[in-house]
Amino acid sequence: MKKILICLLLLLAAMAGGCAADSSKTTAAAPAAAAQASQTAPDFSFAYLDGTKASLTQLRGKPVFLNFWATWCPPCVGEMPHFNAVYPRYKDKINFLAVSLDDNMQEAAAFIQQQGxxxxxxxxxxxxxxxxxxIQGIPTSLLLDADGKIIASKIGAMTETELEAFLQKAL
Amino acid sequence: MVKRKLVQFLTALLYNGNLPGFWQGRLWQGSSKSVCLPGLNCYSCPGALGACPVGALQSSLSGVFLRVPFYVIGTLLLFGLLLGRLICGWACPFGLVQELLYKLPTPKLQRTAFTARLARFKYLIAIVFVLLLPIVYYLLTGTGVPAFCKFLCPAGTLEAALPLAAVNAKLRGSLGVLFSWKLLLLLVILTASVGIYRPFCRFLCPLGALYGLFNRISLFGVKVDAAKCIHCDACMRTCLMDCRQAGDRECIACGECRSVCPTDAISLGKKF
Structure with a gap:
């Protein structure tokens, strides 16, 4: 019994130790509150799948549809055909950017290429x-105005109708 | 068994030590989240400091690329070989919730041959929902789905969906039929827990099913001294799980049987 207790307590202590070392993460989430409606979307750097580096602010001048997704997320890949369907109708009015949060860019690139x-x-x-x-879950979608301010956000996958209604908020 | 309750409470607290997450409605994002916890504890619980092993296993079979989750399999093997289902009895927050509900003073459904048969159901759940369905989804649609987490897991509903939805209006707005189904399932399991000892663990839990396979060979757990045992079955009359003998694959090493053994043949601790 004592050995079990010691084993469990050591396990728990190891976890607690690891988490204490990570305590900054609790406060690190606080600035994220900035990413709310009517606030300016925080800038970030990203790479297009061809390797070109860019940042969010470079998309200003037109509204931006910003989506966070990953290949391991079934709802994320499930709504992508809708993005692809509406994109030709909206691309002149709204910049689209679907940002992959995968472990590596190759998986995202392979999937996008495979789907065309x-x-x-x-x-x-x-x-x-x-x-x-x-980001508390993906897919998460945001709509930014031409100045980078957040107009709307949505957690969860959208149907094509919901997506169109979402995009209309920027027009 | 005060010590066991204390360990169960401490474990639940340490698994979910990001307490501000509950009222902020935010998930912990530290690197500890990439570490698998021993017990069933939802990754998306606002307090969770680590990952659920079943969730991590499911995650590898989700999405457009299936992966062999070497790390998760290795972690499960390690926990299984070290502790087996002792983890269920001592280090599972959802097991604790069920045990506390069982303490409510109501008539109790005793274990029977039927519940013993029903206990095999969790192996079917493990094979179908954790392994087969994600792969079937992948083969049919090109996208694997974490079927157990998505369609069944009541711990996820209790520990993640409810606390997050309580403080996050956007998430509340996105809840649909699936949430209603999972909430119903949770309510059924919690209600059943008042009259049936740990029904989820006994009949449904895939993690318990897996750890149970290691019970005979795990380093720690319940051990019966064959030389002292007089086969009086006093232990089995006390057992609330569906064990046929102390320490078998249904045993969660709660240790209750030790106190009734007339020959002190049952021990709890290091077995080898």
Whole structure:
């Protein structure tokens, strides 16, 4: 019995130790509150799947549809055909950017290429973005105005009708 | 068994030590989240400091690329070989919730041959929902789905969906039929827990099913001294799980049987 207790307590202490070392993460989430409606979307760097580096502020001048997704997330990949369907109708009025939070860019690139999607896809740093945007789950979509202010946000996958209604808020 | 309750409470607290997450409605994002906890504890619980092993296993079978989760399998093997289902009895927050509900003074459904048969159901759940369905989804649609987490897991509903939805209006707005189904399932399990000892653990839990396979060979757990045992079955009359003998694959090493053994043949601790 004592050995079991000691074993469990050591396990718990190891976990607690590991988490204490990570205590900054509790406060690190706080600035993410900035990523709320009517606030300016935090800037971040990303790479398009062809390797071109860019940042969110470079998309200003037109509203931005910003989506966070990953290949391991079934609802994320489930709504992508809708992005692809509406993109030709909206691309002149709204910049699209679907940012992959995968472990590596190759998986995202392979998937997008395999599906033949035409909307712009980027690859971002998950730790940076999760903190800046307070991403609590994916897919998370945001709509920004031409100045980068957040107009609307949505957690969860959208149907094509819901997506169109979401995009209309920027027009 | 005060010590066991204390360990269960401490474990629940340490698994979910990000307490501000509950009222902020935010998940812990530290690197400890990439570490698998021994017990069933939802990754998306606002307090969770680590990952659920079943969730991590499911995650590898989700999405458009299936992966062999070497780390998760290794972690499960390690926990299984070290502790087996002792983890269920001592280090599972959802087991604790069920045990506390069972303490309510109501008539109790005793274990029977039927419940013993029903205990095999969790192996079917493990095979179908944790392993087969994600792969079937992948083969049919090109996208694997974490079927157990998505369709069944009541711990996820209790520990993640409810606390997050309580403080996050956007999440509340996105709840649909699936949430209603999982809430119903949770309510059924919690209600059943008042009259049936740990029904989820006994009949449904895939993690318990897996750890149970290690019970005979785990380093720590319940051990019966064959030389002292007089086969009086006093231990089995006390057992609330569906064990046929102390320490078998249904045993969660709660240790209750030790106190009734007339020959002190049952021990709890290091077995080898």
């Amino acid at each position: 999607y035409s909307f712009p896809v980027g690859y971002g740093n998950v730790n940076d973005l999760a903190g800046k945007y307070d």
